[in-house]
Amino acid sequence: MAHQITLIPGDGIGPEVTDAAVEVINASGVDVDWDVQHAGKAVIDTDGSPMPGRVIESIRRNKVALKGPVTTPVGYGFRSVNVTLRTELDLYALLRPCRHYPGVRTRHPGTDLVVVRENTEDLYAGVEFEAFSVENQKLRDYLRFFRGYHLTPDTGITVKPISLSATRRIVRFAFEYSKREGRKKVTVGHKANIMKFSDGPFVQIAREIAQEFPEIDFDEMQLDELAFWLVSDPQEMDVLLLPNLYGDIISDLCAGLIGGLGVAPGVNLGDTAAVFEPTHGSAPDIAGKGLANPAGILLSGVMMLRHIGEHEAANRIESSIAAVFFSGEHLTGDLGGSAGTADFTRAVIARI
Ligand code: ATP
16 A cells, blocks of 8 residues: 655655655555645745645644755744644654764764754753843843843843653653664763753753663763764764754754755654655755755655655665765766756666
């Protein structure tokens, strides 16, 4: 029976790279019934929102989606489309494997790590108080009266909520994932020395849950130290467990370690739905030119096929992507080659 999968082409280079992914997955012989759902700038006039309810409903129904980058138009007052998706579907874990494939230029060959990012809280929760606003003044008055903090009226405030329950959920997810995938070590990144009541419990809970997984090493690092180690010796790292904001920044850094944004895959996971998408955004500078590297979404597609039990096809596609990288003949511009999206895709399909 065909797999029902939601396909969101998205904005910018999204449609080009999702087309490539559909071609490759179809060529692998896996039977997929693609439920195409447009989102982003193009649907605002017809649907009244860049992330309409029908898209969310489709993912709820199918439980699996493959998604291109969808941008949130600035200045229209829309909530971030990605935050909407994550909140509506409770996609609490963002998993970004960063594995170097031979043939892709990098200063760090042999890097093979995974970023596990908490996806719902932290400074991205959207709890904000604009400078000079009435709400901001009330909050500042409260802080002065009850805690003696003096903040000037021109101070904008963003709140960093980190709950014990969401932390337990992501920490458990990271350890269970590591166990299932045969990973050896989980390193938690934090600034608990400064943010005692948000990063503090994040590390403490990680320490506690680590004891239930004696087969997996546990390490904790200040985020600045982690950044240093990542650009010095990333081969020593295995699974990185991070709160939302640090996870966002560190995953782009890790994409840089393995050859760039064009090759980095990912998935947003919840208990009932999974949305697979590359780490890169819409890359408006190269959109519509046929130059985008589709490897990030192709490798996201490989993760998706494993998620739905199509391991053999996933292995075949991953091997052919690795072979194209290794041959060096059909690399896109971001990897130092001169091939376009279609050349790379054709080369992958030829090797499946
Ligand atoms: P957004 O605002 O949607 O995040 P952005 O342009 O700020 O978009 P990205 O799209 O993530 O950020 O990427 C930054 C740059 O990296 C792009 O402008 C592009 O030059 C390059 N890039 C990203 N993805 C790819 C890709 N798949 N293939 C080739 N180059 C890419």
